[in-house]
Amino acid sequence: MSAQLLPNTNADGLPVIPMTDAQRYIFDVRGWLTLPGLLNTAQLDEIRAHQMNFLYERDTLPSEEQDNHGGPSQILLDHPAVVGVLNEIISNQGLASEDSYGFRFDHTYTSHREAGHDNFRPHGGSGYFNFSGSSHVYEMLPGKVHAGLTRVVWELNDVESGDGGTLFLSGSHKAAFERPEELSDRQSEIWDTYDCPAGSAVIFTEALCHSGTRWNNSDRARLSLFTCYNTVNAKWGKGCPAPDVVATMPPKRRSLFRGVWHGMGDAPQINRYHDESNHAI
Template sequence: MSNDQAFVIDKNLGARLNEDDVDMPVANSDGLPVVPLTAEQKYLFDMRGWLLVPGVLSEADCTEMKEFSQQLHDDSESLPEHERSAVAGPLQKLTDHPNVVGFMNEFVAYPGLSNQECYGFRQESGSLFYRDVGDGNFAPHNGNGMFRFPGDSHLYRCIPGKANSGLTRVVWELNPITEGNGTLLVTGSHKAVYPAPEGLKSPDSPIWETYTCPPGSLLFFTEALTHSARPWGNTEYPRIAIFSCYNTVNSKWHNWNPHPDLVASMPAKRQTLYRPVHVSGNLVGGEIH
């Protein structure tokens, strides 16, 4: 065990978990190598509560995914029932995209429920946000994530060298985000100890931060962060974004499940994203320690 390992406590009488024994997946269900977060990305996400990875998807992927999203939005009846979903068709591979798995391995996964066949986290919502001009409302929520009791997944916990994000939002922006159109975020508010000031109830508060990005970009934020939607203002094209939530294996906030026929058609490792919500014995392809 190296000295730079954080002091993570497991079911071991308060002794330090040896991270060398942890078996996080190094490939996703398509056999693509997982992309671990860099030291800078870990630092930025922990410090800010959000992380933007610009331009992850190719133009061809964005085009195919937007076509499917358009069909889902305009004419979902033309799709088989089990594929009327933001985790179906070409969007399915986003669920365990190598960058998503790399992030979750660091900030969400439970080490005891992870191996090369089984993700140590769950996906617990997935939806298409298709917004024309004026769609979307300013509605700030959350913050102060260090002080939530178990049962409230909007939590953020950290010790020197390691952090855990609880309910975590993943946003794939399939169209470019220009000035004034990104999700609003209050950097650092996941660790705030004071209530939000009154000014934050206005979208014009200078405390709000946001981002611009090219198509195919990936945004992570902890739901413990203060954040808000706002009306879409780009007249040239709609917002086409895939909004998902991930969580620890033993917690579930949303009343959402993908259609069982869709899950059954997925590769085995991807199916572990949707396994039952409990811990004991809930590891596919391995022994619980």
């Protein structure tokens, strides 16, 4: 058993669901993990509607909902099961408390893909050998890992076998050799993927070689949020939800959007809080 990690509840007061030993092992060895079926039907309906409005009728939304993670979609940011994983694989516990997360929001996008949409573009891998400025790092000691820039994909519609979920080259975050061209084809058996019910999260380290692929299901589009997290004093992507979006969130959730620095001593000299003057851009 590893030490208890902070925080123990999410911003809505729900108990954080710690990673199991099996999940920790699988994540480290493969570089990715699925958390199936985390949302109920009512939550999914609201979030899907918000994402579709955000994509196609943004002006009809109130300003505080004009963001991928505005309105009902804010609960995705710190779902208790996602926090359990992020606490373990990317949190700087020196900046975590019961009131603030030890990790930060980095960037996000929403993708709505009809059959035929193709995003085959393998990239990344061997992050174990990168320096920290790249954020695409993977660090480890016996019994502890740091996953660097971490992507949480929220699948808002079912993904069935053959539909075209994200492809992963399992283990390639630690690969010492360059990927040979003959393994780069999308038909190669080296690629792993998943199927999952709507409302699942798929978490992977951006240190891993991964790719989108063709969406094949003509009965159902893929609707996914691709949200990245980083350690508190690092940010890879530009941008942050507007202050009026963040203002609608409970305080602990707002800590995901604090400025990008570490500091020392006690708050406000150490970055364990978010306020108007400590907001990331």
